[in-house]
Amino acid sequence: MRTLPDGALMDRAATGLAHAVLDFLGGGYGRRVLLLVGAGDNGGDALYAGVLLRRRGVVVDVLLLGSRHHEAGLEALLVAGGSVLESLEGPPPDVAVDGIVGIGGRPGLTPGAAAALASLDGIPVVSVDVPSGVGVDTGEVDGPHVVADVTITFGTHKVAHLVDPAAAACGAVHLVDIGLTLPEASVESLQPADVTRLLPRPGGEAHKYTRGVVGIRAGSPTYPGAALLCVAGASCGLVGMVRYAGPDAVADQVRLIHPEVVGPGRVQAWVVGPGGGEHAGAELASALTDEVPVVIDADALAHVVGPVGIPCVLTPHAGELAAMLGCAREEIEARPLEHARAAAVRFEAVVLLKGRRTLIARPDGLVRVTTTGVPWLATAGAGDVLAGLIGALLAAGLSPWDAASAGSWVHGAAATEASAGGPLVAGDVAHAVGGVLRSLL
Structure with a gap:
């Protein structure tokens, strides 16, 4: 991983995520996508995927959750024509992209993130790497969490993709190879x-x-x-x-x-x-x-x-x-x-x-x-x-x-x-x- 150019992994992840969202939507032009973005690299993946979606004619809005976010990714999306929302009033999106919490997050969600998800009830969700709020390394859930229709993960499956109850929140899981060198796993699934x-x-x-x-x-x-x-x-x-x-x-x-x-x-x-x-x-x-x-x-x-x-x-x-x-x-x-x-x-x-x-x-x-x-x-x-x-x-x-x-x-x-x-x-x-x-x- 250290031999890759700076940003290469995020670029690969964002590209895979954008293509997966387009596949889920069945096209791009005129569709509406809402990015739910928190701190961390998952939010960055979502923002850079939004740039690629804008190039395919997708209307991309962002709801920033928390006080920190990936500044370079947000700037790139704004330049590409994306918009930052202050609230979720207005036309509903065709799909929401969950980039709230990364694989280093703890189970559960902040009240603000939980409220945003509640207001999007009925809207399909594509999660970045894992559904936000689940126990990534345990497969456990504790408190509010995203229930995704599709989860796009990178490099390898995580415990949360395989072990219930977290696995039940992942929906269909699609793995994107981004060129990681991986250690031996303590949890695996036979093919x-x-x-x-x-x-x-x-x-x-x-x-x-x-x-x-x-x-x-x-x-x-x-x-x-x-x-x-x-x-x-x-x-x-x-x-x-x-x-x-x-x-x-x-x-x-x-x-x-x-x-x-x-x-x-x-x-x-x-x-x-x-x-x-x-x-x-x-x-x-x-x-x-x-x-x-x-x-x-x-x-x-x-x-x-x-x-x-x-x-x-x-x-x-x-x-x-x-x-x-x-x-x-x-x-x-x-x-x-x-x-x-x-x-x-x-x-x-x-x-x-x-x-x-x-x-x-x-x-x-x-x-x-x-x-x-x-x-x-x-x-x-x-x-x-x-x-x-x-x-x-x-x-x-x-x-x-x-x-x-x-x-x-x-x-x-x-x-x-x-x-x-x-x-x-x-x-x-x-x-x-x-x-x-x-x-x-």
């Missing part, structure tokens, strides 16, 4: 090529045992469907064999629907908990005696009170993690990144915290965020499918970190494929997993 690299592939000498055997301890007479869905997730073709070791009454149903599934025996990984009910604790204790990696889900999570002593993946939703950590569900939902990391340390395990943006945390603080999936995925049994899929990846030889990350990504992609924009049930997700895997491999 399709990353998942392809992680997925196991059988070699020419492979047989069903070398490809991995996953065992399923799930279901009960009360919840037989959980076993069927978990087995469906595990029976994705990534391992050579699936063994079912649940109740006999459920085993008959499993064999009827999945004739390729066999009975108890040696495994390379266990999945324990979906639909297990009152027997989940005993099933977990039995699985742990094999000293192979284990996915601990649903009812079995209540029996995890500390480190289990073997490699494992814990897969709670917010309510389950709240019970495990002894706090309120609302606390988990307000600060999911903080709590997922805390749980990974406390239980010395990979923790997959389910949500709109699922988080996969490991004890050293590294986190992956799953950005695949659709709202329709919030349906009963979907977590059972996910647990089985992760178990298969564990049995195939992936680490708990990679198995949880890749499994969650594929699960979300399968839901998107199965949904096609409409409702789905958990079985639809399981059936779509194979197609997603084929497209990746």
